Amino acid sequence: MNKILIIIRREYFEAVKKKSFIIMTILGPLLMAILVLTPALLVKYAKDDTTITVLDESHLFSNLNSPNDKNIHYVYSNKSLSELKNDLLSKEIKALLYIPYNSVTPGGMLYTTSSLGRGVTSNVLASMKRNLSNEILLNEFNISQDSLNIYIENQTNKIMLGQTFINKNGEESHKESYHKDVQLAIGFISGILIYIFIFMYCSMVLRNVFEEKTNRIVEIITSSVKPIQLMIGKIVGVAFIGLTQLLIWIVSLVILLGVVQVSFPTVFSNDNTNIAVTENLPDDYYQYKPANSQIAEIQDSNIMDNEFVAALANINFTQLILMFLFFFITGYFLYASLYAAIGGAVDNNADTQQFMLPITLPLLLAFIVSQYIAENPGGSIAFWFSIIPLTSPIAMLIRLPFGIEAVQSWEIILSCSLMLIGCMVAVWIAAKIYRTGILMYGKKITYKDLWKWIKYNQ
Amino acid sequence: MNIIEAHNISKNYGNFTALDNVSISVKKGHILGLLGPNGAGKTTLIRIMNHIIAPDKGEVFFSGEKLTQKHVYQIGYLPEERGLYKKMKVGEQAIYLARLKGIHRNEAIKRLRFWFDKFAITPWWNRKVEELSKGMQQKVQFIVTVIHEPAFYIFDEPFSGFDPINVNLLKNEILDLKKQGASIIFSTHNMASVEELCDDIVLINKAEKILEGNIKTIKNQFKENLFQVQFQSANPVDLAGLLTENFDIQSIENNEDEYTALIKIQANTQNDLLNALIPHVNIKSFQEIFPSMNDIFISQVNKINLKNN
The missing domain is CATH 3.40.50.300 (P-loop containing nucleotide triphosphate hydrolases)
Structure with a gap:
């Protein structure tokens, strides 16, 4: 036991002291943020601004500029059509939107000398439609589009679909479908966390085992400790490295959120923005609402908040956290020992790939079908994926937040038991492959060899 | 122990x-x-x-x-x-x-x-x-x-x-x-x-x-009763003429008047060899040559390999 501790200590401190660890710990979240934000920023800034000169003889489209479409600017002109066409030819203007007076149907013509880029025509049409509907609303109903939207939204938000679950005893329990989003989010986040953790740190285990073998230090070490002690020591050591990194990220995230909240208090308080919008509503907004609508609306927002809290409260967090930790640890151990076995068996990096694929596949598969599992957490795909040890760490965590209707207690117990057995089998197999593999040099290893090593009794 | x-x-x-x-x-x-x-x-x-x-x-x-x-x-x-x-x-x-x-x-x-x-x-x-x-x-x-x-x-x-x-x-x-x-x-x-x-x-x-x-x-156990004699002689030496057929001369080399010879003898007859030589040459050194471990190693391994083939 003492030997394993010494190995864990070395594994941990050597890695934590490395520059690459410090850089990765700092850059990891940054890279992640860049990865997420870049596409969004690209979409936002990649479009060139287009200025369209408008000649509106119908006087129906006086406000084509919209805050939603910042890439297209409309400039109104009083020049004649022929003058503007000349401007277009002399490149003084880039595009001309001519809207003639027409008593039957309003419409326009877009004059350009070259292509304006994707989506400009449809954006212009959308702007015209919006402009026209605003005109109609204001002139004929005396209400602005924005006010109408807010009103419609507030009214339609009250629509809610209830769901009643009847269990075998005929007892009914209510849960609003709104819960599903919260459950989904929690399930996915825990599933993805486990997926990332297993991949990142199991490949670290593989690298370290492989390094030890190619460095030829492994025989010196195995003359003092048993191979399985060395293997377990490495796996646990890397687990601590991972937990350290995770802890640093969580703590810095909490600090970052704290700083943001202190600096920009409004970002996090939805209530304030709602009230601000309500206060800025024009007087005519309330004409279209029932007399007691204001009270109803206030209640409405309270219900929403309460519902969110209720959805959270509905999830058994003690169970979820315990299960998360259980699958987090056992999942890591299961995969890490298999990765360690590969690292110990192969002699060069190129050989690693062929053995990586079959043990990476189940995890990947679980990740891919997670959508189906979330859609039907009580279904047979969900059941089987959450029972089989290789996929259960992800599948079970996606099912768990949906509660007792989706996962029966016996399923959880079965899944956990199989996971423990799977874990022990994996460590046992890995230890057999590892102890033979690490002392085997200069031989190309096949699956047949691995099978033979498992059968050797030592 | x-x-x-x-x-x-x-x-x-x-x-x-x-x-x-x-x-x-x-x-x-x-x-x-x-x-x-x-x-x-x-x-x-x-x-x-x-x-x-x-x-x-x-x-x-x-x-x-x-x-x-x-x-x-x-x-x-x-x-x-x-x-x-x-x-x-x-x-x-x-x-x-x-x-x-x-x-x-x-x-x-x-x-x-x-x-x-x-x-x-x-x-x-x-x-x-x-x-x-x-x-x-x-x-x-x-x-x-x-x-x-x-x-x-x-x-x-x-x-x-x-x-x-x-x-x-x-x-x-x-x-x-x-x-x-x-x-x-x-x-x-x-x-x-x-x-x-x-x-x-x-x-x-x-x-x-x-x-x-x-x-x-x-x-x-593996010795072949092989002796190395180094001697000096002013006149050319016909070693084979000096020794009986019980002594098997393996090699003889000379550097001007200095001679080195390897002679295989019957067991425990090294004194007879010396007696035969002393009247004719000046003995400089006389020693038994044991097989090196390398020779034993190679001969033993080859013997086993031949037997198996």
Whole structure:
């Protein structure tokens, strides 16, 4: 036991002291943020601004500029059509939107000398439609589009679909479908966390085992400790490295959120923005609402908040956290020992790939079908994926937040038991492959060899 | 009294037989040379005696007890395939390896300081292993092999990768360990070092032991009554004319008036040879030529291989 501790200590401190660890710990979240934000920023800034000169003889489209479409600017002109066409030819203007007076149907013509880029025509049409509907609303109903939207939204938000679950005893329990989003989010986040953790740190285990073998230090070490002690020591050591990194990220995230909240208090308080919008509503907004609508609306927002809290409260967090930790640890151990076995068996990096694929596949598969599992957490795909040890760490965590209707207690117990057995089998197999593999040099290893090593009794 | 005894060890890897019913023992305070061509099973046998792998059949006894994991702290093992963590600092790495041998950190530092001074590598304590020359890395490896002061050592090809100066240094260290009472298994292809260091030898070929015993006994056993005579004579010498047909002249060379001859004789007739020569030439030296371990090794291995084919 003492030997394993010494190995864990070395594994941990050597890695934590490395520059690459410090850089990765700092850059990891940054890279992640860049990865997420870049596409969004690209979409936002990649479009060139287009200025369209408008000649509106119908006087129906006086406000084509919209805050939603910042890439297209409309400039109104009083020049004649022929003058503007000349401007277009002399490149003084880039595009001309001519809207003639027409008593039957309003419409326009877009004059350009070259292509304006994707989506400009449809954006212009959308702007015209919006402009026209605003005109109609204001002139004929005396209400602005924005006010109408807010009103419609507030009214339609009250629509809610209830769901009643009847269990075998005929007892009914209510849960609003709104819960599903919260459950989904929690399930996915825990599933993805486990997926990332297993991949990142199991490949670290593989690298370290492989390094030890190619460095030829492994025989010196195995003359003092048993191979399985060395293997377990490495796996646990890397687990601590991972937990350290995770802890640093969580703590810095909490600090970052704290700083943001202190600096920009409004970002996090939805209530304030709602009230601000309500206060800025024009007087005519309330004409279209029932007399007691204001009270109803206030209640409405309270219900929403309460519902969110209720959805959270509905999830058994003690169970979820315990299960998360259980699958987090056992999942890591299961995969890490298999990765360690590969690292110990192969002699060069190129050989690693062929053995990586079959043990990476189940995890990947679980990740891919997670959508189906979330859609039907009580279904047979969900059941089987959450029972089989290789996929259960992800599948079970996606099912768990949906509660007792989706996962029966016996399923959880079965899944956990199989996971423990799977874990022990994996460590046992890995230890057999590892102890033979690490002392085997200069031989190309096949699956047949691995099978033979498992059968050797030592 | 034997420090370690391996009885009837067999080990198979699938269809491949690595060791077939091999028994060896090392006497306390002796150096045993474990010889054999590549792939003979030496490393497998060494790993079994180190408790790294287990035999399919047979048992190993250490100081009379059945070998278990606790005995590995009384064994110092320098494997043939040896290396160090390249990115780790030398001193820290040595401490780590010493602690795995069950030595407390402070004690490990104390002993390491002594050895690092002795081998003049103290300035490298805080450097990374990859900055060291191969010879220096080998010194570090030797130090961590002896750091726990075991009673029994296994050196597998200890001189490979050493320059001649370091080979001598290491040879003297090994002889020092012997002087202090340690028992040693010494596995090598280098026959000259076997004759220089070993008391006993075991020769393994194709998973089987084919020869064992005290090195002097074996040499006597394989001696061919071959004598080397060096003499001086002013006149040309017709050696064949001087000797009877009981003496078989293998070779004769001369450098001006100095002659060197190899003569094979009947057992215990060396005095007759001298008597025959003394009246005619001036004897400068006269000695029996024993077969070298290299010759014995090659002839024995070839004999077995021929028999099998």
